[in-house]
Amino acid sequence: MAGTEISVPPEQFTRIKALEVIPEVLLEEEEDGGCRGREPPGPGDVQAPCPYGPLQAKVPEGEQEPPLTTEESEKHILTLQTVHFSEDMQLQDISWLSPQPQEGLQEGVYSLQETEVMELHVLEGSMAMASEESKFVVSLAESAGLLKLAKDQEEGQLLAEGGLDPQVGEQLFFVEAKPGDEGRDEIVLTVSDLNVEEQEDKPASSQGHVEKATSTKKTKKTKEIKRTFHCDICVFTSSRISSFNRHMKTHTAEKPHMCHLCLKAFRTVTLLRNHVNTHTGTRPYKCGDCDMAFVTSGELVRHRRYKHTHEKPFKCSMCKYASVEASKLKRHIRSHTGERPFQCLLCSYASKDTYKLKRHMRTHSGEKPYECHVCHARFTQSGTMKIHILQKHSENVPKYQCPHCATIIARKSDLRVHLRNLHTYKATEMKCRCCSAVFHERYALIQHQKTHKNEKRFKCEYCSYACMQERHMTVHIRTHTGEKPFPCLSCDKCFRQEQLLNVHFKKYHDANFIPAVYECPKCGKGFSRWSNMQRHSAKCGSGPGKPAALGKARRTKRKPAVPKEAVQEDEAAAKEVPAVRLEQCPGEVVPVPYEGVVAEEVTCDG
DNA sequence: TCTAGTGTCGCCCTCTGCTGGGGTTTT
DNA sequence: AAAAACCCCAGCAGAGGGCGACACTAGA
Numbered sequence: 242m243a244g245t246e247i248s249v250p251p252e253q254f255t256r257i258k259a260l261e262v263i264p265e266v267l268l269e270e271e272e273d274g275g276c277r278g279r280e281p282p283g284p285g286d287v288q289a290p291c292p293y294g295p296l297q298a299k300v301p302e303g304e305q306e307p308p309l310t311t312e313e314s315e316k317h318i319l320t321l322q323t324v325h326f327s328e329d330m331q332l333q334d335i336s337w338l339s340p341q342p343q344e345g346l347q348e349g350v351y352s353l354q355e356t357e358v359m360e361l362h363v364l365e366g367s368m369a370m371a372s373e374e375s376k377f378v379v380s381l382a383e384s385a386g387l388l389k390l391a392k393d394q395e396e397g398q399l400l401a402e403g404g405l406d407p408q409v410g411e412q413l414f415f416v417e418a419k420p421g422d423e424g425r426d427e428i429v430l431t432v433s434d435l436n437v438e439e440q441e442d443k444p445a446s447s448q449g450h451v452e453k454a455t456s457t458k459k460t461k462k463t464k465e466i467k468r469t470f471h472c473d474i475c476v477f478t479s480s481r482i483s484s485f486n487r488h489m490k491t492h493t494a495e496k497p498h499m500c501h502l503c504l505k506a507f508r509t510v511t512l513l514r515n516h517v518n519t520h521t522g523t524r525p526y527k528c529g530d531c532d533m534a535f536v537t538s539g540e541l542v543r544h545r546r547y548k549h550t551h552e553k554p555f556k557c558s559m560c561k562y563a564s565v566e567a568s569k570l571k572r573h574i575r576s577h578t579g580e581r582p583f584q585c586l587l588c589s590y591a592s593k594d595t596y597k598l599k600r601h602m603r604t605h606s607g608e609k610p611y612e613c614h615v616c617h618a619r620f621t622q623s624g625t626m627k628i629h630i631l632q633k634h635s636e637n638v639p640k641y642q643c644p645h646c647a648t649i650i651a652r653k654s655d656l657r658v659h660l661r662n663l664h665t666y667k668a669t670e671m672k673c674r675c676c677s678a679v680f681h682e683r684y685a686l687i688q689h690q691k692t693h694k695n696e697k698r699f700k701c702e703y704c705s706y707a708c709m710q711e712r713h714m715t716v717h718i719r720t721h722t723g724e725k726p727f728p729c730l731s732c733d734k735c736f737r738q739e740q741l742l743n744v745h746f747k748k749y750h751d752a753n754f755i756p757a758v759y760e761c762p763k764c765g766k767g768f769s770r771w772s773n774m775q776r777h778s779a780k781c782g783s784g785p786g787k788p789a790a791l792g793k794a795r796r797t798k799r800k801p802a803v804p805k806e807a808v809q810e811d812e813a814a815a816k817e818v819p820a821v822r823l824e825q826c827p828g829e830v831v832p833v834p835y836e837g838v839v840a841e842e843v844t845c846d847g
Numbered sequence: 848t849c850t851a852g853t854g855t856c857g858c859c860c861t862c863t864g865c866t867g868g869g870g871t872t873t874t
Numbered sequence: 875a876a877a878a879a880c881c882c883c884a885g886c887a888g889a890g891g892g893c894g895a896c897a898c899t900a901g902a
Contacts, residue, residue, distance in 0.1 A: 299877055376891060477899095484900075491898065511849070512896065519895070533893095538851055540893070562890090568855060569890070576889065590887090596858065597887070604886070618884095624861065624885060632883080648880090657864075662880085687879095 628652070648682055663687075 257716050284524035302686040335525050470485035497507035498513040499703045502520045507513040515536050518524065525535035526541040530549045535541045546552045546565040553563035555570035563571045572594055576579070581591035583598040587605045600622065602611070609619035611626040616632040632651060642649050642657040646662045651655040663684040671686045681685035701714065703721040716738055717726065725735035727742040731750040736742040749750040761777055 260852090267855085283878085480897095481900095488899080508897080509848090515896075532886080534893080535893085539853065542852070544893075564890085565892085569892095570858095571855095573890075581885085596860095597889095601887075621885065622887090623859090624863085628859085629884075650880095651882065653863085655883085658866090659880080825858080 257723075290401055302426055343659070363413070373731070376704060417518075428530060452807060469478050469480055470482065477485075477488050479488060490508065496508050498510055499506045499511060500516055500520070502517065504673060505516065507516060518536045525538055526536070527534040528544055528549070530545070533541075534547075535544060545567060553565055555565070555567050556563040557570060557573055557577075562570070562573050564573065575593040581593050583592040585591065585598060585601055585605075587602075590598075590601055592601060603621045609621050611620040611623050613620070613626055613630055613634070615630065617625075620629065628653070641653050643656060643659055643664070645660070648656075650659055664682060666681050667683070668681070670681065671683065672679050673686065673689055678689055680689065689812050701717055701721075706714075706717050719737040723735050727736040727737070727739050729742055729745055729750070731746065734745060736745060766777060
């Protein structure tokens with residue numbers, strides 16, 4: 242048969258438009274295998290552009306396979322008409338026509354003039370072809386053309402199943418596509434009979450719904466045999482032709498139902514209606530337990546699971562997590578696997594979901610979309626802003642009391658830091674700097690060490706003297722035992738403290754030593770100690786004097802006598818530091834008691 | 848053809864927790 | 875005065891809840 246010739250401009254591309262030649266008699270086969278007659282369309286029955294291709298056009302959804310007469314089933318010529326290349330029609334839609342891109346043509350798409358004979362081995366299945374004719378199959382897989390072809394294949398199958406030849410059972414098609422003989426702008430598909438494999442309730446996953454193309458086996462169809470329709474593009478199978486047809490529509494890009502408000506197109510009226518409802522705000526599905534309403538029943542069901550029934554069908558096998566939605570479980574699983582599919586292009590960060598990546602990208606862009614309505618400070622995350630407002634601009638700011646101490650902290654996270662720093666058990670012992678106590682918790686250590694503050698833990702066993710440091714007590718004890726471990730190398734004197742020895746040495750054996758003299762402002766009497774001078778001055782009636790700057794002090798060569806009060810001061814060495822700090826006065830060195838620790842009194846007159 | 852049910856993707860939100868800089872207080 | 879300790883604060887990421895929109899299947 243000759244294809245319909247339609248004159249079109251040569252620059253246009255071709256798209257399958259209609260079945261030109263179909264069997265004379267189409268029979269619809271019921272599920273039970275029964276057939277009913279059906280009038281074939283006329284030769285000029287050209288449908289609107291249909292992604293299924295011409296065969297689909299003649300096998301309406303819900304109807305069964307049109308059988309062919311034996312003669313007609315031998316070879317069927319399909320004519321493809323050229324249609325205008327619409328805006329929403331991609332080049333790739335027809336790229337399947339070319340197994341190999343023709344040189345000088347664009348995008349692997351070629352016009353009918355360039356079309357060569359192409360054998361479409363329907364029986365091989367597109368997937369099986371993939372490895373051998375990858376270019377071709379890839380082109381198909383990525384294009385609606387594949388869908389059309391596959392659909393054509395399916396239709397071929399359907400036609401065969403439907404009884405192209407009722408006497409011979411399933412038949413398969415062998416399809417040839419080539420430029421029309423008479424017209425340069427048409428493709429002729431030559432469809433030869435092929436066999437469809439009979440399947441006796443095979444599982445849906447059963448592959449290979451057709452035999453090889455050269456098969457001529459024709460088996461008798463029986464009512465007990467159930468056929469399964471396999472989608473060559475996906476794993477879909479169905480025992481119902483209507484379901485199969487409906488499914489095949491999902492492999493097309495055709496969306497004939499357009500929203501008049503936003504021009505978005507949809508495949509079905511239902512989808513369009515739902516979409517329009519999003520414009521109009523129509524929400525037919527109302528929740529019986531709250532005021533929420535939804536566009537689709539599915540949204541309502543999901544809402545009820547989230548808010549009311551708390552049904553969580555998707556359970557994690559690795560933990561107790563369960564979710565309402567499968568996608569949530571999938572997302573959760575990533576927390577177990579560590580999978581991070583969403584990689585930041587600017588750094589090494591990768592996220593487990595798209596939102597976190599998007600949120601992360603703000604760290605690169607510097608975007609701070611959240612603004613405090615009070616102080617207009619900006620934040621990268623809403624939660625941060627919320628905390629800010631709560632802490633800065635709200636009354637009755639919640640505080641967090643440490644359960645182990647009296648500390649009150651504004652933020653929970655900071656309380657956690659506090660707990661970690663101060664109240665966490667540490668394996669390594671922390672020693673008290675004042676005693677031998679050890680602790681494993683910093684807070685306890687700090688509290689303990691505070692008890693040592695101003696504490697005179699060292700008590701004399703002979704008197705009431707107590708001091709804070711052991712070394713002071715050692716010195717003090719010598720006042721009771723008489724021990725004097727520091728002998729003077731220049732005379733026979735011994736001293737209990739090294740400092741006393743040093744003072745002695747300077748005073749009596751160092752020619753350069755100039756003792757300090759505190760002079761009573763009333764009587765002029767000199768003292769080596771400020772306190773002694775004050776004591777004297779009180780009796781004398783004069784006010785406090787000042788450290789005498791009398792020029793060079795007298796040097797005495799008197800044999801030093803151990804001052805009586807030296808012993809007393811030894812006993813009074815209740816002060817902490819037994820050191821002597823020397824203060825430099827103009828022209829003289831004045832020993833200044835430091836923290837009550839006394840030095841040997843230097844007297845002027847003895 | 849309609850509808851219920853289911854699934855997917857995306858978006859936004861909240862809660863949570865850690866981190867490090869900076870200011871204040873304590874030592 | 876300096877160092878250490880502590881708290882405040884913003885930045886940032888992990889985990890999960892909830893919903894909008896759309897797609898698809900199956901059954902009526």
